[in-house]
Amino acid sequence: METLEQDLHEYVQLLGHKTERRSHIGGARSLGVKQLAVGPETVEVFGVERAVEEVPALWHCYFLADGHLASREQLGSPEDMEMRSKFLDRKEELMADHASYLRQHPELRALLADFLQFLLLRKPDNVIHFAKEYFLPFSSR
Known part of the structure; x- marks a missing residue:
C-alpha cells in the first residue's frame, strides 16, 4: 500500500x-x-x-x-440468523466438551501449569521451539 x-x-x-x-x-x-x-x-x-x-x-x-x-x-452481507444460531449452539457444545475433558483429565491442567512455570522461569527467545522441546517427551510418536 x-x-x-x-x-x-x-x-x-x-x-x-x-x-x-x-x-x-x-x-x-x-x-x-x-x-x-x-x-x-x-x-x-x-x-x-x-x-x-x-x-x-x-x-x-x-x-x-x-x-x-x-x-x-x-x-451487503446479510447476517443469516439461522447460521448464527447454529454457530452459537456449536460453540457452546464445544466449550462444554472441552470443560468436561479437562475435568476428566486433571493431569492436563498440571502439565500445562508446569509448562507455564518453566516457561516463565527460562524466558526463552523462541517460545515455539521451547514448547516443542518441552512437549516432545510426551509425544506418542
Whole structure:
C-alpha cells in the first residue's frame, strides 16, 4: 500500500499481487477521515472502499495513521440468523466438551501449569521451539 498526497488530500493506492487464489481488487475509492473507537480510545482513521472482482464483494476498510488496519466490514452481507444460531449452539457444545475433558483429565491442567512455570522461569527467545522441546517427551510418536 502506498500513501500519496495530492492537492492536500490523502489517497491510498492498493497494489494488486497475483496469488494462488487469484483474487483481484477491482477498484478502490477514498472514504475520507473519521473518528473510530479502538479499544478505550477514539482515534482518527482514513477509510478505503474496495471492490473484489471475482466475488461481487464491497469492503469498507479503515486504517490508522501508521497504516495498520483498524476496522474492516463487508457491505451487503446479510447476517443469516439461522447460521448464527447454529454457530452459537456449536460453540457452546464445544466449550462444554472441552470443560468436561479437562475435568476428566486433571493431569492436563498440571502439565500445562508446569509448562507455564518453566516457561516463565527460562524466558526463552523462541517460545515455539521451547514448547516443542518441552512437549516432545510426551509425544506418542
